[in-house]
Amino acid sequence: MASFCHRCGTSLRAGDAKRMGDYAVQTAEGVTQLALISTVMPHTSRRSADNYRWAMVLSGVLILGATALGLLPIAIAAAAFLVPLTYIVYIDDVNLWEEAPAAVVVGLFVATGALAVLVSLFFYEWVFDGQWASFSGGGRSRGGIGALSFPALLIFAVLLPVVAEVAKNVFAVLLASRDAFDDMIDGLTFGVAAGTAYAAFETLVVYSSVFTAQEFRTESGIGSWIVVVLNVMVVKSLIYGTATGIAVAAFSGKGEGYDGFTPAYFANFGLAVVANIAFWLGVRLLAYLPFGNMLGLLWGLVILAALILKIRMMLQVALLEAAVEAAAKGDGSEDKRSTFLETFCPECENMLLPNASFCIVCGTSVRSSSRQAKRAMGVGSVPAASTPPAAPTNGGAA
Template identity: 65%
Template sequence: MPCPTCSSDNPEVAAYCHKCGTSLRAGAGTQRSYAVASSEGVCQFALISTVMPHTSRESADNYRWAMILSSVLVVGATALGLLPVAVAAAALLVPLAYLVYIYDVNLWEDAPVAVVLGVFVVSGALALLVSLVFFDWVFAGQFQEFAAGGRARSGFDLGSILVPLLVFAVLLPVVSEVLRNLPGVVLARMPQFDDMIDGLTFGVAAGTAYAAVETLVLYRAVFTSGELRTTEGLAGWIVVVVNLMVVKSLVYGTATGIAVAAFSGKGEGYDGLTAFYLRNLGFACLANVAYWLGVRLLAYLPYGQALGLLWGFLVLAVLVVRIRVMLQAALLEAAVEDAAKAESSSRDVFVETFCPECENMLLSGAQFCIVCGESVRAVSRQTRRQMAASPGDPPPEQPTEGGAS
């Protein structure tokens, strides 16, 4: 059965083209499933399969439950008034989980976790420097006035907060977003890290690390007060901790992931400083500005912290959908280009093996599973090596007669 997009031959039972991922069974106007996680839709709000695209369905569930249980424990510590413990755990939860994910899936066997640790260290150092400049050295007075006005909620006077608002809700988010791009962009220029999913990974790592250090600097009074337990204002602190732990960290991570992924671009090799990258960098900056403008302005309203949390979730949802649409388009377009050129990609499967998602047979030369539509690019390099996904890799051992492979 020829594919209507790339003309590749596929078995009659195929639901997706093995070369370009085109849906062969969908009716007119029907959208195919998400190529990174074939059990989900493209525009579905699913955090794990978006920021951790190399996870299988089983491992994604493990990370999901681990994050949920950890979040419950952090919220419980906040409810007990253990603010130093709660704030530190909230700041570090997502970055540490992401580091465990990178180690677990072993994305780059020839580039150990030390590379990603370097991204964390550099991003953290940049966050420390920028936070000290904005919150302590240059704009300390404006920030204290801004924060005091939000706590007092004594009425909204735009004129009195305009300058702090421009500094902390416009200038700071833009500066920090540009700086968060630097480690990922440097790595994306290297041949072993030039795929869009690699760029996304480095961007999310840089964003979450930056958010963690910025939070620790901003809330350092909690650690230096000498009080381990607090009894006042715990309801408000719970909202703040959830915002820091989930929303802020993931808004930073997904926004930077979008920009660095655009720098990497589709297909083999990185695209670099193109109009596509600049548009997505601008989108990431705009998302950061929108997030902080909402949080800062809503703080002056009754229940402002809770409203800021809801606003942050809305911004995060937009960012997540944006990433998924970008990855979907990049995976499909790169595969179509490879099929049109009749060239083999380093991401192809060169022996008959099994899909890591649905465990059905993958055809030789496939970039997609013909049953579930899973992209071979969405698995780790370790898994691709086991699948002999590179022409230079040795094929897997053949099963002995009567035995299991």
């Protein structure tokens, strides 16, 4: 007996069209579950998600080990690029766009990284270097929060996040406006890639003194550096990526074609800006308290959790509403993502119905499957067995 409608994804047993208990990307999870990998890498299956999860955990342990040994240049550079490089591997692995799977995102990564370097140099070294020196220097230890420069706080915790978010969106939105990348999950992918790339290159500029120091190995303040590396490696990178992913996903919109610069896009762009401002205001102000670096890290995790839930709800609504619209327009045979006879769900491996948008057993969205899974499922190409026989020639059998 079917548990889900194969066209609109509605839960037939619960009668729940919104399916808050079953995440359409990976139905073993709930929509409000704080699961990072299935959120920022929606084309992964449960099996492949575990591979990325363990790869990031093991890499993170090695980076923290380098930090504990005082090898800060290695630790900070590796921490800055851990998430974005993992994301490039993910893009190449799931082969989202067969024509140029990794090249598209590598180009986005480099272009956004160049913008990040220019913006960071402008704020940290070329124009506001004096304010940055007073803001990041010894004011915390000499005068506490009373020595805080509010103009510097506004520049680096309010103005810079606004400018940075614009820079993160530029090339991601440009790619999302192309016909080949018109899906909301494509927009999310571009946004996460651009955001994490910006975070990596900004980190290189901010901590440039670490790379130019005469001593390669540091022996003092290791505990504080471990917290800083955790913030750079996980929290900052993922906040930048998820916030920009939300904005660009709203630009793409649901269903075929992109929505463009709609009120929904500007609302979600504003949400991304607010999340970044809230993160940096918290980090900067909490630094004046005892154990301020650790408190800043925890504050960042709270912001990240809120962004993850926002993305999951956006994708859930988009996948279900797009399927309903497609079902209202036709039987799905004209959809480029249509399934055919003898194709199987990549998540539970049960057979899919023809022209299905969802698996009737587990409810997984066909739209969120990777290219490899879709090829195995037969999506987008009619198998030879279903091709009608050619008309007989004159000499053929009657």
